[in-house]
Amino acid sequence: QVQLVESGGGLVQAGGSRRLSCAASGSLFNINIMGWYRQAPGKQRELVATITSGGTTNYADSVKGRFTISRDNGWNTVSLQMNSLKPEDTAVYYCNAWRVGHNYWGQGTQVTVSS
Numbered sequence: 001q002v003q004l005v006e007s008g009g010g011l012v013q014a015g016g017s018r019r020l021s022c023a024a025s026g027s028l029f030n031i032n033i034m035g036w037y038r039q040a041p042g043k044q045r046e047l048v049a050t051i052t053s054g055g056t057t058n059y060a061d062s063v064k065g066r067f068t069i070s071r072d073n074g075w076n077t078v079s080l081q082m083n084s085l086k087p088e089d090t091a092v093y094y095c096n097a098w099r100v101g102h103n104y105w106g107q108g109t110q111v112t113v114s115s
Helices: none
Strands: 002-007 010-015 018-026 035-040 046-052 057-059 067-071 077-082 091-099 102-105 110-113
Touching: 002 102, 018 035, 018 091, 018 110, 035 067, 035 077, 046 067, 046 077, 057 067, 067 091
Parallel strands: 010 110
Antiparallel strands: 002 018, 018 077, 035 046, 035 091, 046 057, 067 077, 091 102, 091 110
16 A cells, blocks of 8 residues: 655745645555646646656646656655646645556645635
8 A cells, every 4th residue: 555645735826836745655666657636626637747767757738847746766755846836726736656556646735826
């Protein structure tokens, strides 16, 4: 099992920055990809950014150039630096970890961007 705990959410003004962190624990071996997803009210959960065990990153078009995902070497912490935030970035942000046959989610952290 893998446990994921997000932190860093809150209220921020448009144009501001916020850093989210995901603390991972448990059986972290063979984790292939970790990432961040978000879900706004009335919308489906969507991918924000992912990072592989080899360090390859992938971003949603809507956040490219504004968000940066990073991790430590052991998968213990995965962070999401969010800059130039927009009201449409308002959502619950979820940390995700994936390995073959298993998909893990955190409880989520709310990010609200005021205009």
